[in-house]
Structures are given as C-alpha cells and as structure tokens.
Amino acid sequence: MIREERGDCIVIEADVSSEEACRSAVQDTASAWNRLDILVNNVGTSRVPGNAVDLDVDAWDRGLRLNVTSMMFMARHAIPVMKASGGGSIINISSITAFQGGHPNLFYPTSKGAILNMTRTMAGNHGADGIRVNCIAPGFVYTPVVYGGGRLPEGVREKRRDASALKTEGTGWDVGYGILYLASEEARWVTGVVLPIDAGVSAISPHFQTSAQRLSY
Numbered sequence: 001m002i003r004e005e006r007g008d009c010i011v012i013e014a015d016v017s018s019e020e021a022c023r024s025a026v027q028d029t030a031s032a033w034n035r036l037d038i039l040v041n042n043v044g045t046s047r048v049p050g051n052a053v054d055l056d057v058d059a060w061d062r063g064l065r066l067n068v069t070s071m072m073f074m075a076r077h078a079i080p081v082m083k084a085s086g087g088g089s090i091i092n093i094s095s096i097t098a099f100q101g102g103h104p105n106l107f108y109p110t111s112k113g114a115i116l117n118m119t120r121t122m123a124g125n126h127g128a129d130g131i132r133v134n135c136i137a138p139g140f141v142y143t144p145v146v147y148g149g150g151r152l153p154e155g156v157r158e159k160r161r162d163a164s165a166l167k168t169e170g171t172g173w174d175v176g177y178g179i180l181y182l183a184s185e186e187a188r189w190v191t192g193v194v195l196p197i198d199a200g201v202s203a204i205s206p207h208f209q210t211s212a213q214r215l216s217y
Contacts, residue, residue, distance in 0.1 A: 016043055016070035017062070026077040035085040038183045039078045041071040042093040048107035060107055067111035071118065075133075079126055087130025089183045092119050093175075094137045094194070096202045112137075116194055123192035132191040134182045139198025141170040165200025 002009045010032050014021040030036045048055060048063040071092055082088030097103055098112035119135035126133060140160035146152060161169045178197045181187055196202045 016074065017065045019073045019076070022070065022073035023077045026074065026081060030081045036078055036081040037085060037088045039074055039082075039088070039090045040093070040179055040183070041074055041091070043067070043070055044093070044095075044111070046105070046108045049105050051104075051106050055106060063107050064111055064114075068114045068118065071115065075122060079129070079131060082131050083126075083129045088132075089187070090122065090131065090133045091179050091182050092133070092135045094119075094135050096137045096139050096196055096198045098137060099196075099202050119194065120192050127191055132182075132187070134187075134191060135194045136175060136178050136182070137194055137196045137198065137202070138175045139164065139170060139196065139201045141172060141175060141197075143172045163201055164198065165204055168199055170197070170199055 010029070012025045012028055014025040016022055016025075026036065044067045045063055048059045050056070075090055078088070078090070082090075092115050094115040095108070095112040097109040098116055101109070103109045116135060116137075119133055122133040140163065142157065142160075147157075157169075161167065175197050178195055182190065182193075182195070
C-alpha cells in the first residue's frame, strides 16, 4: 500500500522477543535512512488464558516478554539513534482493558496495564533528549486479527459495537490516525499521554466494567 501511494519502505522480519533481533531491526532501519524519528510498538498476544490459580506460568513468561519486554528492547536500541537524530517520538500500543478489572483472564490486562506506566516513565526519562513517549489504548476495533479465522462468536461483533458511546465500529485506521497525530510535529508538546481510541467505551465505566470487558478478544 505504501508503494502504491509512491512511498518508500523496507520490511524487516524480526522476533521482537529477542533483544538482538530488535537491535538489528533498529540498526537496519537507521542505516536505510541515516536517522530514526518514530517508533511504534504495536505488538502483543492475548492467548494466555486463566487466572492466577490456573494459568500456565511458562505461557505467562513468554507473553510478558512479547507484550512488554519487546517494547523495552525496541526503545532501548531506538532511543540512542533518535537522540543522535535530534529527537523522536515513541508510541506504545496498549488497550482499554488496561484501565479496569473484570477481564476473565489475568494476563492480558496485566500486560497492557504495564505499558501505561512504562510509557509515563520513559516520557520522564527521555524528554530532555527531545524524545516524546506516548501511548494509545484502542477499544474493540474490527481488524483482520479479530475477524480472521472466525474467532468472534455470533453476535459478539454487534455487542462490541453497541458497548461504545458512539455505537459505531472502529477499524485499524481509527487507531492509525491517532498514531499519526502523536508522531507528528503538531504533537510536539505532547508526551506521557495515554490516549483511548475506543468510541467512548472507557468513558461509560459501569457499562464498560460489567459488559464490554467480557467482549475482549
């Protein structure tokens, strides 16, 4: 799509749970353009079922390494390159499930909640270097990951839509426009922010807690 719109890009396949793979991805990207301005940490899994009593501890450890540690790895290697370029913008993708309890599985909201404070702390750590760090918390967007393979039971898509204040369905593009803003010069004075993009689900907290949380996939 980028090339169809006459843009330029490279694609790097990397296992972000490996620090060496993250270092190499940053290095290859910086080498291609002689600088690095933007890092979007958009990665994660929700497939660690269970509560503290019955979850698989090995799956928990692997999940945290993917959902949280990978973002630290990417930032660890991107920040020095951004600093050398004069600054930059890091955007971490969390979820509205990070805000409240009520989720049937312990892992997902725990890992997504960690991203909120990681974002705020990084913002304080690296602001003096001209590096802004913000977070987006998407709601129940309808994406290829969600609808691929028939994952959603019948009727859940409509319930996810109706759980929002706007009663409309979001897509990855709605989240993408938020990323675009936080990466842009128009957001030059914005750092340490957690921005929900969820059609107002998190604003109507009683309904969010009792109903919408159960619709997370």
